[in-house]
Amino acid sequence: MFYVIYAVKNSLFTFNKAMDYSIVQKILPKIxxxxxxxxxxxxxxxxxxNNTKYKNDGYIEDALLKTMENQCLxxxxxLSSEKIMYMIRRFLRDGFTTFWQ
Structure with a gap:
């Protein structure tokens, strides 16, 4: 959280941009x-x-994945949304996922 506080305080990033970097660097690698x-x-x-309500029923159709990926843009x-989509696709393809490529 100090990363976000100092980034906003020193006008390096907006709050959301700082949170995006924090999520990619600190949360997603642990999943x-x-x-x-x-x-x-x-x-x-x-x-x-992304303020959405997608559901996971064990498998996610390609059309829904493409919709989710378009929403990332x-x-x-x-950054976080794109990495999450990479991790979801890897899980569906391999039955396993990790942050690391």
């Missing part, structure tokens, strides 16, 4: 695995960042 709960967490985090948390 990974093959448990169905991992996909639930990723979808819920995407929803929270207009997100205030673009």
């Amino acid at each position: 990974g695995g093959s448990s169905p709960e991992v996909l639930d967490i990723l979808v819920e985090l995407f929803n929270n960042l 207009s997100s205030e948390y673009i």
